Amino acid sequence: xxxxxxxxxxxxxxxxxxxxxxxxxxxxxxxxxxxxxxxxxxxxxxxxxxxxxxxxxxxxxxxxxxxxxxxxxxxxxxxxxxxxxxxxxxxxxxxxxxxxxxxxxxxxxxxxxxxxxxxxxxxxxxxxxxxxxxxxxxxxxxxxxxxxxxxxxxxxxxxxxxxxxxxxxxxxxxxxxxxxxxxxxxxxxxxxxxxxxxxxxxxxxxxxxxxxxxxxxxxxxxxxxxxxx
Numbered sequence: 664x665x666x667x668x669x670x671x672x673x674x675x676x677x678x679x680x681x682x683x684x685x686x687x688x689x690x691x692x693x694x695x696x697x698x699x700x701x702x703x704x705x706x707x708x709x710x711x712x713x714x715x716x717x718x719x720x721x722x723x724x725x726x727x728x729x730x731x732x733x734x735x736x737x738x739x740x741x742x743x744x745x746x747x748x749x750x751x752x753x754x755x756x757x758x759x760x761x762x763x764x765x766x767x768x769x770x771x772x773x774x775x776x777x778x779x780x781x782x783x784x785x786x787x788x789x790x791x792x793x794x795x796x797x798x799x800x801x802x803x804x805x806x807x808x809x810x811x812x813x814x815x816x817x818x819x820x821x822x823x824x825x826x827x828x829x830x831x832x833x834x835x836x837x838x839x840x841x842x843x844x845x846x847x848x849x850x851x852x853x854x855x856x857x858x859x860x861x862x863x864x865x866x867x868x869x870x871x872x873x874x875x876x877x878x879x880x881x882x883x884x885x886x887x888x889x890x891x892x
Contacts, residue, residue, distance in 0.1 A: 714771040715762070723760070726804075727808040730811045732762060733815075734818050738774075740826060741827070746761040770831075777818075785810055810866065812869065813870050
């Protein structure tokens with residue numbers, strides 16, 4: 664059983680320890696404390712959540728995707744890991760990379776939500792760019808890199824950088840042996856006039872990226888990254 668499953672089991676036991684039935688509550692509490700001691704966990708570990716975002720159908724992330732992830736961890740006070748799996752359909756293998764943000768509950772949820780929303784917009788902009796200019800994959804990647812630079816710059820300007828909480832840093836250190844550093848493919852830049860133009864078009868398009876920032880009252884305030892729309 665992985666640490667994540669143990670953490671979930673302990674959370675459930677601690678919830679049961681609040682039962683109106685004294686006997687049931689005491690047993691659940693003892694079991695939770697025993698598991699925490701056995702696996703060297705404390706309350707700080709239990710307050711940290713892993714939120715899985717969308718799946719990218721590739722083994723390695725591209726540079727613009729990692730740039731987007733880095734900016735999101737900076738505004739949310741989280742860290743990120745990539746879970747890799749293989750999807751098998753009709754004897755064909757497809758690598759899948761799932762982006763996982765780790766941090767305090769609301770921070771991890773914000774990070775996961777932000778990545779899903781912005782990545783969906785990036786995919787749409789890439790598709791429109793390809794259709795409009797009949798661009799090849801290299802030029803599309805260059806467009807996406809420009810988009811990510813622009814959108815992330817505005818993202819940080821609006822939300823500001825959040826320091827990673829001490830408990831989250833300790834958690835990362837504790838589990839670092841199980842998490843390999845995120846690797847990415849550097850984009851082969853086209854220094855021609857067309858390549859530079861694609862990057863500039865992406866940068867301009869990224870300035871229109873949008874993110875819904877849910878308030879504590881659950882009202883969604885529509886933000887244009889860089890200011891109110």
